[in-house]
Structures are given as C-alpha cells and as structure tokens.
C-alpha cells in the first residue's frame with residue numbers, strides 16, 4: 001500500500017553540503033516529498049524526539065549532536081515507504097551500510113550517520129506530526 005515515512009537529514013550531512021544530493025537520491029528512488037523544511041532542534045526537542053532511547057548510553061551524545069546544527073525534516077510518500085526508505089539509507093552504522101546507500105555515501109560515523117528513517121508506520125506518523133502541522137503535510 002502507499003504510505004508515508006519520516007526522515008531527517010542530520011546536522012553532519014547538512015554541514016557537509018549533502019542536502020541536494022540526498023534529496024535527489026530520495027526523488028530518484030520514487031519517493032514523493034509531501035512535507036519539507038530546514039529547521040533546528042533545541043536540546044529539549046531532541047530529548048523528546050529520541051525519548052525512546054533515553055536509557056541508552058549514547059543518549060546524551062545523540063541529543064547533543066542532533067541539536068548541534070540545522071537539519072532537513074521531511075515526510076515522504078511511496079508504496080512500502082518505511083521499508084523501502086530503510087533500504088535506501090542502509091545500515092545504522094555506515095561501516096556496515098551497503099554500497100550505493102545514502103549512509104554509505106554520506107555518513108560520517110555510527111553517531112553521525114547522515115539521515116534518519118522511521119522504523120514503522122506508527123512511528124512515521126508520530127515523528128511526522130512532531131515536525132509538521134497537518135496543513136504542512138501535502
């Protein structure tokens with residue numbers, strides 16, 4: 001079925017000048033962009049967005065990194081969007097990401113891994129609503 005996923009181009013990839021190339025890969029893979037903005041998370045925003053990881057040892061580092069600079073937030077639509085997007089971005093750790101994936105091409109490290117992709121339809125809806133009002137979801 002056609003459904004939606006949520007992505008962020010993370011501060012490392014924005015800083016390194018990869019917004020255009022990553023959006024081109026997303027378009028070329030057949031995703032329709034239904035919401036898009038350049039924004040920056042406050043520390044409190046990043047803590048809330050990643051609350052599910054709050055018990056993890058890397059939580060502090062993750063929050064600091066994700067609030068460290070501008071990001072691109074987007075909602076994407078496609079047949080099988082969540083799973084196909086996770087295939088397009090590759091493994092969480094860029095050292096393990098397949099050739100041709102966004103993380104293989106543009107990620108810096110496990111923590112600074114260029115892009116986020118939702119892990120379920122339910123989380124895609126929650127994460128999309130975190131960043132975009134209903135009238136910003138086309």
Ligand code: CMP
Nearest residue numbers: 058061062092110111112113115116117
């Ligand atoms: P993502 O799946 O987008 O959201 C959770 C993030 O936590 C994940 O990307 C990684 O960037 C980050 N992460 C996961 N494991 C580690 C780790 N061991 N050290 C630092 N960051 C991590």
